[in-house]
Amino acid sequence: MSKKGPIGIFDSGYGGLTVLKEIVNELPDYDYLYLGDNARSPYGTRSFQTIYDYTLECVKHLFSQDCHLIILACNTASAKALRNIQQQDLPEIDPQRRVLGVIRPTAEVIGNYSGSGHVGVLGTGGTVNSESYVMEIKKQFPELTVVQEACPMWVPLVENGEYDKPGADYFVQQHVERVLAKDPKVDTLLLACTHYPLLMKKIREYTPEHVSVLSQGEIVAESLKDYLNRHPEIDEKCSKGGSRHFLTTDSTEEFDAHGKEFFGNEITSEYVHL
Template identity: 65%
Template sequence: MTFQTLSNQPIGIFDSGYGGLTVMREIVNALPQYDYVYLGDNARTPYGTRSFETVYAYTLECVRHLFERGCRLVILACNTASAKALRNIQQLDLPRLFPGKRPGDLPTRRVLGVIRPTAEVIGGYSVAGHVGVLATSGTVTSESYLVEIEHFFPRLNVAQEACPMWVPLIENGEHTHPGADYFVYQHLDRLLTRDPYIDTILLACTHYPLLIDKIKAVLPTRIRLVSQGPIVAASLADYLLRHPDLAAQCSQTGTRQFLTTDSPTDFSRQASTFWGEPVEAEKVAF
């Protein structure tokens, strides 16, 4: 398969569904000049319950599609894909498919995730040195946050809690209803029972910002709630500053395009909840 150099070279943003739109919104707010193309693999979501091998295969397929559309840089705005696929893509696929001109050069195309930039800063939010992580079952099982956070903050105490019902509640439009309160309270209570000294909680799923109001209603005021979107946006801005050659290859006409592997009508209807305004999507097939 050949990968063309197209005149329009947007920054690609990938997620298994809709949640990555909350990250894309923050990225666009921080870096509005760039072109962006979002791809949601809605036909095969959720990724959280799938094996490492399956998530890797699906993620690589979607990343390659974004490369075919001219992207030089792709952000995995999905915690599960970042946990289960990013390392293989970075270490095995990019050097093989897009080698640099000289040995030791970085690949000519790049893929970044959301876990590492979050892990790099999360310890700075906590005074007590105790952080809670709320995530999908797949992200929790991977222990990616435990590994990455320990690398940057080895003395930080980290407790995880899987919240398998939160994404379905959000994607079925039930997250604003009173019935969602039980599931929010249940998981927060479990997390804080596990470690009552937690003073910072990370929302390690891009869907979870839609539950912020319900979460804040339950949390003690002493606990700080952290979303990934602003962190990832700031990290991307810094990355582009440190890699000006790559930044120069990303086109800057301010366009936004939305792709889905499932029904574009359904995507457009659901996406507005995450994006904050109506979108018009296009269906893609591999």
């Protein structure tokens, strides 16, 4: 049997740490290896081909570190690279390994949160333009009405530490009001970017009380737990020593300083050149 290894968590930057935080809370016994491609972040404005190339390169690196299961904790990568990697690359690299995303697990449950049957998706331009959420939600809940809103300033606000400052209010209010104006029946908003949970307090300030706001971390963590229960052949390849290691393609000092805001704890990263 091949060597056991950690569960790989990939993101273009820091955002996936909000997902890892919830996964660790749900499944604390497993080993995790996080890779943030900070040197080439953000992915949201890049072309389909570039996002695919970057994501595949990072996936291959995590495979080289003995990861048998990788979570693309990045909505843009999940939208624009996951399918090609699953269908074209994995069969050649190693058909026994798995790469999963964050869009499908969210789409599988979002309809359960809405009473009106109308939901709004807030995401980066890349995620919104891909229509991935609309398509995946329609597969699971064809009766749902889905509206989207791209929020191009939200990631820069978060990454520059402005998410809890007065300057964020204008941009948060603007996009929350826009998505609700597109469909006044919306009673559930999905934060379809892993950076957005840091804006949750301000998002709630500008969202009517009857509208639920969902972040992905807990949903993805529950989905991963269920996946491992249903796939013991993958679970047995995942090492369980309770370790967490962090890799970044850019400054480790920057990653450690900003990363703790997303992860909720102090972290120490290592630099990796891809």
